[in-house]
Amino acid sequence: MALRRPMVAGNWKMNGSAQLALELFNKFATKLQDDSAEVVLCPPSIYLESVRQQLDANKDALNGCLVRMGAQNLSQHDFGAYTGEVSGQMLKDSGCRYVIIGHSERRRMYGETSDIVAEKFAAAQKHGLTPILCVGESGPAREARRTFEVIAEELDVVIEKNGTMAFDNAIIAYEPLWAVGTGKSATPEQAQEVHAFIRKRLSEVSPYIGENIRILYGGSVTPSNAADLFAQPDVDGGLIGGVSLNSTEFLSLCSIAMSA
Numbered sequence: 001m002a003l004r005r006p007m008v009a010g011n012w013k014m015n016g017s018a019q020l021a022l023e024l025f026n027k028f029a030t031k032l033q034d035d036s037a038e039v040v041l042c043p044p045s046i047y048l049e050s051v052r053q054q055l056d057a058n059k060d061a062l063n064g065c066l067v068r069m070g071a072q073n074l075s076q077h078d079f080g081a082y083t084g085e086v087s088g089q090m091l092k093d094s095g096c097r098y099v100i101i102g103h104s105e106r107r108r109m110y111g112e113t114s115d116i117v118a119e120k121f122a123a124a125q126k127h128g129l130t131p132i133l134c135v136g137e138s139g140p141a142r143e144a145r146r147t148f149e150v151i152a153e154e155l156d157v158v159i160e161k162n163g164t165m166a167f168d169n170a171i172i173a174y175e176p177l178w179a180v181g182t183g184k185s186a187t188p189e190q191a192q193e194v195h196a197f198i199r200k201r202l203s204e205v206s207p208y209i210g211e212n213i214r215i216l217y218g219g220s221v222t223p224s225n226a227a228d229l230f231a232q233p234d235v236d237g238g239l240i241g242g243v244s245l246n247s248t249e250f251l252s253l254c255s256i257a258m259s260a
């Protein structure tokens with residue numbers, strides 16, 4: 001077993017159905033072998049209950065495998081007049097262990113600033129959820145050689161508000177915006193370079209956190225490029241969008257992570 005257990009997290013985004021949950025668990029129940037990787041499903045909130053039902057129904061078949069549930073977003077507030085929002089406590093009550101924070105689609109389309117992301121990170125931990133914090137640079141930022149600067153800024157705001165030790169209970173996902181949903185993944189070398197940068201930055205404050213935190217890569221991961229990406233020393237699995245909607249391909253990513 002690697003020092004850090006690989007993780008494959010499926011972010012369904014605004015896709016999927018109760019039927020997809022059923023299909024995935026039918027495959028997990030027969031094909032997942034052991035706990036050498038952790039599998040996380042992040043459906044839209046409305047389908048959390050469907051996934052939870054499948055988790056319960058397949059408990060015996062999944063014995064020894066780690067399949068867990070996450071949400072795609074949460075409110076930074078605990079409760080109140082915030083129409084359409086879902087709180088950390090509600091996600092915890094629904095059976096979530098993880099929550100994706102600061103996905104580029106939320107930063108870009110819903111005006112989530114790094115300060116809001118830092119507040120959501122705190123809210124997740126307050127309610128016993130593990131944040132999966134997304135960071136990543138745009139195409140123009142990469143072309144302008146600002147990748148490390150952007151990643152450092154996104155990380156530092158969360159560190160300033162929450163402290164480095166908060167990363168003892170967190171996952172980071174490096175998702176370059178130019179690779180999300182484009183079919184153009186980062187190369188293994190590009191991913192490794194940024195993952196090593198993130199790990200080093202955290203290690204400077206806490207070598208323990210740096211060594212133990214899991215850093216996932218996200219952006220056009222498929223069964224054909226996953227083995228090379230997951231084999232990089234600082235890549236601990238993937239945050240998967242499109243392919244998480246295809247039960248056969250998603251399972252194949254899980255198997256690749258299990259043997260990484």
Ligand SMILES: O=C[C@H](O)COP(=O)(O)O
Nearest residue numbers: 011180181219220241242
């Ligand atoms: O959260 C997942 C990412 O945005 C990656 O999406 P993708 O695998 O469709 O590129």
